[in-house]
Structure formats: C-alpha cells, structure tokens
Amino acid sequence: MEIKVLGPGCPKCKQTEKNVKDAVAETGVDATVEKVTDIMEIAGYGVFGTPSVIIDGEVKSVGKIPTKEDIKSWLNK
C-alpha cells in the first residue's frame, strides 16, 4: 500500500502525517508513507487545498486533518 500526504509543511500537514504513520503502525498494514511537499506535484492531484491524503492513488481527504480512526478505516478496506 502506498500512502502520500500532500502538504508544504505547516502544523496541519505535520499532524496529518503523524496520524497516518500512527494509524499504519497501529493497524500493522504493509504501507509506505511519503510526504509530498512540492507545490507542482501537489497541484497535479487536483486538490483544492492541503493537507491531503492519497492511498494507492485514490484521494481520501482534502483540506483537513483526518482522524486516526478515519485513516484506519481507509487502511482496512
């Protein structure tokens, strides 16, 4: 599983990255987590804002900090 957290680096982006990493650790799924900070690469996903979370190419969340429970539900699908 490939997870990308889109965000230039503000506290909301960092919290989202932490929630994702915690959710991955707690569920034990085999996943890589990549932080994407390049503005042009972020724009390529067509998102209105950041932080955004992409799992295996599917945009799951835009412009808000998803909870660990939200993320776990995405990981378990």
Add this chain to the structure above:
Amino acid sequence: MVEECCTPGGNIMILACSGGSNVGQLSNQAAIELTQEGFGKMFCLAGIGGHLGGFIQSAKDVPAMVAIDGCEVGCAKAILDHAEIQTKNYLVLTELGIEKNKDFKLKAEEIQKVKAAVKSVCD
C-alpha cells in the same frame, strides 16, 4: 509557507458553469474577480465533471462552497448532483433578472450584480 501554508478554514470554493453565453461568462468573470479580491477561490468544475478523484473529494470536503449557473439549464448543479456532491450555496444568474444572450461583451454593472449576489448567498 511554514505556519499558515494549508487551506484557510474560511476559504470558499467557487464553482462557475463558465458556459457559452453571456450569463455563463458572467459566472466565470465573477468567480475570477471574487478570487482576485480574496472572497474565495475559483475551482475547476470541469475536473469534477470529469470525475477526477482529487476534484471530487475536494468538493466533498470543503466547508464552504458556492455554485454559479448562468441559466436555468443548471449544468453546474447537474455536474455536482452527478458526482453526488451536496450543493451548499447556489445561484442562477437569469433569476437575478439578467437576460441570457450570446453577447460576450460583459457589462461591468452585471458583473458587480453577480458578485454581490454571490456574497449574499454565502452569508
């Protein structure tokens, strides 16, 4: 771009039909000017119409949105309905008394009227 780089909480997504008539282009011009003035941020309705994941999820997650249709055909609303996105604020320009035609020389007073109506519907 360190502490405040993310989407501001109050940012309003503006979706204009941008259609092929005076009212369609009024929706487009109003969206551009409102974005330039910092009222909100114009977003790509075409991306939603194309069912691109990032665009659809953005429209679903955004806390504040306004959709602007030029006429009662309602293309913007139909696109949002088709993508199962709730239309949070909605405006049809012909219902403001602006007559639909093919004259693309947009009138400044009509642009102002549309911008005022957008702001009003978002209150």
